Amino acid sequence: MPKILIIEDDTAFCQMLQKFLTKHGFAVFISYSIKEAEEQLSTSTFDIILSDVRLPKGNGVTLLPQVKKESPTTQVILMTGYAEVKTAVNAMKKGAFDYISKPFTPEEILSVINNALNVAHTKEETLKKPAPSPKKQEQGSFLVGESERSKKLQQYIDLVAPTNMSVLLTGESGTGKEVTANAIHNASKRKGQPFVAVDCGAIPKEIATSEFFGHVKGSFTGAIEDKKGHFEAANGGTLFLDEVGNLSYEHQVQLLRAIQERKIKRVGSTKEIQLDLRIIAATNENLLEAVEEGSFREDLYHRLNEFSIEVPSLRDRREDILLFANYFLDRANADLEKEVLEFSEEAKQLLMDYPWPGNLREMKNMIKRAVLFTGGNTVLSSSLAEEIVNGTKSSNTPVFSKSEYEKERILDALKQTNFNKSKAAKLLQITRKTLYNKINQYQLEV
Numbered sequence: 001m002p003k004i005l006i007i008e009d010d011t012a013f014c015q016m017l018q019k020f021l022t023k024h025g026f027a028v029f030i031s032y033s034i035k036e037a038e039e040q041l042s043t044s045t046f047d048i049i050l051s052d053v054r055l056p057k058g059n060g061v062t063l064l065p066q067v068k069k070e071s072p073t074t075q076v077i078l079m080t081g082y083a084e085v086k087t088a089v090n091a092m093k094k095g096a097f098d099y100i101s102k103p104f105t106p107e108e109i110l111s112v113i114n115n116a117l118n119v120a121h122t123k124e125e126t127l128k129k130p131a132p133s134p135k136k137q138e139q140g141s142f143l144v145g146e147s148e149r150s151k152k153l154q155q156y157i158d159l160v161a162p163t164n165m166s167v168l169l170t171g172e173s174g175t176g177k178e179v180t181a182n183a184i185h186n187a188s189k190r191k192g193q194p195f196v197a198v199d200c201g202a203i204p205k206e207i208a209t210s211e212f213f214g215h216v217k218g219s220f221t222g223a224i225e226d227k228k229g230h231f232e233a234a235n236g237g238t239l240f241l242d243e244v245g246n247l248s249y250e251h252q253v254q255l256l257r258a259i260q261e262r263k264i265k266r267v268g269s270t271k272e273i274q275l276d277l278r279i280i281a282a283t284n285e286n287l288l289e290a291v292e293e294g295s296f297r298e299d300l301y302h303r304l305n306e307f308s309i310e311v312p313s314l315r316d317r318r319e320d321i322l323l324f325a326n327y328f329l330d331r332a333n334a335d336l337e338k339e340v341l342e343f344s345e346e347a348k349q350l351l352m353d354y355p356w357p358g359n360l361r362e363m364k365n366m367i368k369r370a371v372l373f374t375g376g377n378t379v380l381s382s383s384l385a386e387e388i389v390n391g392t393k394s395s396n397t398p399v400f401s402k403s404e405y406e407k408e409r410i411l412d413a414l415k416q417t418n419f420n421k422s423k424a425a426k427l428l429q430i431t432r433k434t435l436y437n438k439i440n441q442y443q444l445e446v
């Protein structure tokens with residue numbers, strides 16, 4: 001029986017999920033906090049971890065490195081509120097299997113869990129093999145595309161690559177800013193030298209200076225040996241600063257100085273290290289607005305923005321959709337060791353019609369999922385995710401939401417207590433005032 005750990009601080013929602021998943025044949029464990037989860041993880045292993053993104057004292061993403069290290073076949077699925085999708089997308093880059101936005105339907109959660117179990121199984125098989133299969137490494141390869149926008153993007157890459165100019169890449173999440181930075185590097189004279197990508201949003205503030213510039217042994221507690229920072233690691237090549245808008249003001253100042261002076265010192269050292277590197281930065285927010293608001297330094301903005309390129313959304317290069325879909329089909333086949341050949345005509349049409357809010361990353365994940373579901377040679381429309389098939393999330397299935405569940409629990413408690421609100425409140429472990437508020441909120445006729 002597959003083991004699932006749910007990490008969710010909302011006890012009612014957590015119990016509802018536990019009940020539902022137990023009914024569907026899973027062994028379900030629950031933790032209401034990161035700390036409890038860490039304790040459970042140190043003594044047991046799970047097939048799936050289903051974690052809320054926002055938890056008291058941390059978020060579900062912080063557990064990922066520990067899980068990936070200690071139990072590589074465990075798949076992590078994040079449950080997010082609408083505003084946290086960006087965090088979840090970043091988490092997927094760090095190894096989370098998928099995310100599911102709340103509210104979700106029972107079918108949706110079961111489908112994500114079953115996909116994750118299939119992948120975990122494939123992974124386990126791969127881990128058992130004595131030697132890694134000599135699969136073609138396609139990481140970072142760059143497909144140009146046939147649309148006008150894609151051709152223009154390639155022209156800009158060719159134009160700026162041979163220069164030493166700093167480049168600022170803008171564009172929505174998942175459009176391919178990192179692969180574009182890599183393509184610029186590979187088309188430059190720095191090809192063959194290091195390309196170091198740093199997610200500025202993911203570095204904890206306290207250690208950012210040492211992450212960027214390195215440190216010498218003993219310079220602070222925890223500095224147990226000399227360490228190179230990202231600038232030094234990229235020396236001779238290209239430093240890619242992703243999500244640059246997330247840098248704190250203090251680190252913006254430090255970065256500006258390093259870029260202007262072209263030299264750095266490791267934390268705790270007086271020795272200057274000369275730098276010869278190119279900076280490419282990326283952002284999916286409006287940095288100019290951040291400059292106007294005063295949260296991003298104007299001088300740093302101009303340093304980074306010697307040349308700017310907008311990486312187009314997939315909606316703006318629809319002519320490329322099938323080209324990219326076939327490319328991701330090949331990659332999914334290689335990853336999952338399958339041999340799916342093509343998409344059915346209906347599936348192609350659905351891919352063409354979908355708005356792709358998560359751009360190429362969403363397409364890559366969606367196609368991998370579809371390939372996993374495909375038994376024969378052809379990806380059928382039925383294997384594509386529900387969002388694609390319905391254009392949006394389906395509306396005819398009952399929504400598995402906190403509020404629906406809460407409403408039901410309140411009605412249940414009221415019935416059990418013969419509609420005595422004080423007793424019902426006690427049963428629900430909430431105050432009478434909260435109960436009245438909820439009755440109003442859900443417009444319950446009691």
Ligand SMILES: Nc1ncnc2c1ncn2[C@@H]1O[C@H](COP(=O)(O)OP(=O)(O)OP(=O)(O)O)[C@@H](O)[C@H]1O
Pocket residue numbers: 089140141142143144171172173174175176177178179180242282284360361364
């Ligand atoms: N031109 C391309 N050729 C091949 N693969 C691509 C291309 N553009 C994007 N991809 C793929 O799409 C996914 C998302 O790309 P990438 O990580 O570069 O996006 P991003 O814009 O940097 O995202 P974010 O803003 O979230 O950091 C990656 O898996 C990448 O390999």
